[in-house]
Amino acid sequence: MVIEKMYKRFLKYIKDDKRWIYLTVIFILVVMASFFTYYYLKIYPPNFSDERFNFISGNTNEYSKPGDQITYIINYKNTGKKVVEDFAIELKIPEHTVFISSNNNEILKNTNGKLAFEVGNVKGNETGAVNFIVEVEKPLDNGTLIKLDGTKFSYKIGKDTLNNNINADLISTVESSPNLSNFKLEAVDENGGVLRLGDVTQYKLIVENTGDMDAANVEIKSNLSEYVDIIENSITDSGEYKDSSVLWSVDSIEINKPETFSFKVTVKDNLSGEELIANKSTLKYGPNIIEKSVEEKLSLFSDLTTSEAFLYDANGRELWPGETINVKIIIRNTGEKTERGYRVICPIPAGATYISKSGTPEGISWSDDIRGLIWDLKELEIGEEKEITFKMKANEDLVNSGGVITIHFKIESSNGEIELPSKSMNVRGNVNMTIVAMGDSLIAKSNWVQTFDELLEANYSYADYNTIASAKSGEMARDGNARFDSTVAVHNPEIVIIAYGTNDVGPRSSGFTANLESIVSKAKSLGARVFINLIGPINWPNKENYPDYNNEIRRIAAKYGAVVIDVLTPLSQNPGGYLSDGIHYSSAGASVVAHTVFSYVSQYLGDIGQRL
Numbered sequence: 001m002v003i004e005k006m007y008k009r010f011l012k013y014i015k016d017d018k019r020w021i022y023l024t025v026i027f028i029l030v031v032m033a034s035f036f037t038y039y040y041l042k043i044y045p046p047n048f049s050d051e052r053f054n055f056i057s058g059n060t061n062e063y064s065k066p067g068d069q070i071t072y073i074i075n076y077k078n079t080g081k082k083v084v085e086d087f088a089i090e091l092k093i094p095e096h097t098v099f100i101s102s103n104n105n106e107i108l109k110n111t112n113g114k115l116a117f118e119v120g121n122v123k124g125n126e127t128g129a130v131n132f133i134v135e136v137e138k139p140l141d142n143g144t145l146i147k148l149d150g151t152k153f154s155y156k157i158g159k160d161t162l163n164n165n166i167n168a169d170l171i172s173t174v175e176s177s178p179n180l181s182n183f184k185l186e187a188v189d190e191n192g193g194v195l196r197l198g199d200v201t202q203y204k205l206i207v208e209n210t211g212d213m214d215a216a217n218v219e220i221k222s223n224l225s226e227y228v229d230i231i232e233n234s235i236t237d238s239g240e241y242k243d244s245s246v247l248w249s250v251d252s253i254e255i256n257k258p259e260t261f262s263f264k265v266t267v268k269d270n271l272s273g274e275e276l277i278a279n280k281s282t283l284k285y286g287p288n289i290i291e292k293s294v295e296e297k298l299s300l301f302s303d304l305t306t307s308e309a310f311l312y313d314a315n316g317r318e319l320w321p322g323e324t325i326n327v328k329i330i331i332r333n334t335g336e337k338t339e340r341g342y343r344v345i346c347p348i349p350a351g352a353t354y355i356s357k358s359g360t361p362e363g364i365s366w367s368d369d370i371r372g373l374i375w376d377l378k379e380l381e382i383g384e385e386k387e388i389t390f391k392m393k394a395n396e397d398l399v400n401s402g403g404v405i406t407i408h409f410k411i412e413s414s415n416g417e418i419e420l421p422s423k424s425m426n427v428r429g430n431v432n433m434t435i436v437a438m439g440d441s442l443i444a445k446s447n448w449v450q451t452f453d454e455l456l457e458a459n460y461s462y463a464d465y466n467t468i469a470s471a472k473s474g475e476m477a478r479d480g481n482a483r484f485d486s487t488v489a490v491h492n493p494e495i496v497i498i499a500y501g502t503n504d505v506g507p508r509s510s511g512f513t514a515n516l517e518s519i520v521s522k523a524k525s526l527g528a529r530v531f532i533n534l535i536g537p538i539n540w541p542n543k544e545n546y547p548d549y550n551n552e553i554r555r556i557a558a559k560y561g562a563v564v565i566d567v568l569t570p571l572s573q574n575p576g577g578y579l580s581d582g583i584h585y586s587s588a589g590a591s592v593v594a595h596t597v598f599s600y601v602s603q604y605l606g607d608i609g610q611r612l
C-alpha cells in the first residue's frame with residue numbers, strides 16, 4: 001500500500017513540474033562526455049610499440065670486415081595522442097665494435113659503449129630518429145658476429161615511467177683472415193764483402209701479418225746448410241735448434257707488428273769448394289705454408305801476400321859497382337784456393353842491369369815496357385812455395401857516386417795485385433882523390449910520396465889516389481907560394497901536404513911565415529884539407545934554429561885549421577939511419593916519413609878512403 005501511495009505521488013509530481021527533464025538531459029550529457037573522453041584516451045594512449053614506426057635499421061650486410069663502419073638508425077613514433085616526457089633511447093653498441101660518431105651528439109650520453117639518447121618530450125603522433133656509427137674492431141677473428149641487441153625506450157606519463165623494448169635483428173658475420181705472405185728471409189754477411197770461410201752470417205726471418213686477423217699457432221722453421229755451424233746462443237725468441245733446423249712455435253702473430261726471428265751461423269772453415277750456402281725457411285699457419293730461400297756463394301781465395309823478395313851480394317860484404325846481386329823471390333800461397341795463374345813482375349831497378357839468361361827459365365820473358373822480367377806461372381797450391389831467381393849487376397856508373405838499388409816487385413794473382421815489400425842495397429861509390437905534396441928536395445929527392453900513395457891504395461881497395469909530388473930542390477916557402485897557382489891549384493887537390501922550411505932556415509932572410517901562411521890560405525880556399533910536415537931533424541951548419549921554424553909551422557897550422565904531421569919525432573929516433581947527409585931522407589927515412597904521413601892522413605879518411 002505504501003509503495004502504491006509513493007508511486008502515485010511521483011506520477012503526480014511529474015505531471016505537475018516539467019524542470020526535471022532539463023536536469024535529466026544535462027546529467028545524461030555530462031555522463032556521456034565523461035565516458036567519451038575516457039574511452040578516447042583508453043583507445044589512443046601514448047604508445048611506441050607500433051613496429052611500423054618504432055624500429056632499428058642499419059646498413060649491416062650479411063658479412064663485414066674488420067674496420068668496416070656500420071650506421072644504425074633508431075626510428076620512433078608516439079602513436080598515442082598524448083605527450084610523453086623524458087623520452088630516452090638506450091642501447092649498447094654491438095660487441096667487437098667501437099663507437100665512432102652520431103648525428104645526435106647533443107643529446108647523446110656515451111658511457112663505455114652504452115648509449116643513451118635523451119630525446120625529451122615526444123608529442124602524440126610525433127616521429128623522430130637518431131643514428132650512430134660504429135666500426136668493427138680490427139683485428140677480429142673470422143666468423144665473429146656483430147649483433148645489435150636492440151634498444152629500450154623509456155618515457156614518463158605523469159608520475160609513471162614506462163619502458164618499451166625494440167628488438168633488432170641486425171647481425172653481420174665478420175669475414176677476416178691473417179695474411180703472412182710478406183714472410184721474408186734475409187742473409188746478412190756480418191763482416192760484409194764476399195762470404196768467406198769462417199764468416200758469420202745472420203739469417204733474419206721477418207714475419208708480418210698484413211691481414212685483419214691475428215694468426216694463432218704459427219710455426220717457423222729454418223733449415224741450415226750443411227756447410228755452416230749454428231751459433232746456438234744467437235737464436236732469438238726462444239727458438240730451438242734441432243736436426244739442422246731452428247724452430248719457432250709462435251702463439252700469435254698480431255697484425256701490423258712485424259717480428260724478426262734470427263740466428264747466426266759460422267761458415268765452416270775447412271771447405272775446399274766454392275759452395276752455395278743456402279737456407280730454406282718455411283712459415284706454417286694452418287694449412288698455409290710459405291717457403292723462402294736465400295743463397296750465398298762462398299768465395300775462396302788464393303793468398304800470395306806473404307811472398308817476399310830478397311837481395312844478396314854475390315861475393316858478400318859491401319856491394320861495389322860491377323858486382324853481382326843475386327835476386328830471390330819466394331812466392332807463397334797461404335790462401336784457401338790453388339792459384340791457377342799468376343804473374344811475377346820484376347822491373348830491373350835503376351842502377352842495375354839484368355845478367356842475361358840468369359833468370360829461372362820457367363815462364364820467363366823480358367818486357368821492354370817495364371824494363372824488366374815477367375814470369376807467367378801456373379798452379380801454386382795451398383801451402384806451396386815457389387822460388388824464382390835471377391842475377392843483376394850493380395852498374396859501373398855508380399863508381400863515383402855510389403847509390404842505392406831498390407826493387408819494387410809485384411805479383412798479379414787471381415786475388416788482386418800484391419806489391420812485394422821493397423828491398424834495397426847500398427852500392428858503395430869508389431873513391432877518386434887527388435893529393436898534392438908540395439915542397440923542396442925532401443920530396444924531390446925522396447920517394448916517400450910514391451910510398452904514401454901505395455900505402456893509401458893498399459889500405460883502401462875501392463879508392464884510387466892520384467898523389468902528385470910537386471917539388472923542386474932548394475925551394476923555399478916563397479918559391480912554393482909563387483908557383484902554387486900554376487902548379488898545385490891546377491890539379492884541384494882534395495888534400496895538400498906542404499913540406500917547406502928546411503931551406504928557409506939559416507942566415508938568409510926568407511919571409512917564411514908570410515909565404516907559408518899564403519900557401520896554406522890558398523890551399524884552404526881550394527877546399528883542400530891541408531897538412532904541414534914538420535922539418536928536421538937537421539944536422540947542418542947554421543940551421544940549428546930549425547925548431548923555431550917548426551913553432552911557426554904549428555902556429556900557422558893552428559891559425560888555419562891545418563894538421564901538423566910530426567915526422568920529426570920518428571926520424572929523431574935514428575937520425576943516422578934515416579938521414580943520408582944530415583938533411584935528406586935515406587931510403588929508410590923516406591919510408592918512415594911515408595908511414596907517418598899515412599898514419600896522419602888516414603885519420604881524416606872514411607872507411608873506403610874518402611875524404612871526411
Ligand SMILES: [Ca+2]
Pocket residue numbers: 189190191192193194195196199
Ligand atoms: Ca764477408
Ligand SMILES: [Ca+2]
Pocket residue numbers: 313314315316317318319320323
Ligand atoms: Ca861484395
Ligand SMILES: [Ca+2]
Pocket residue numbers: 453457464465466467
Ligand atoms: Ca895512385
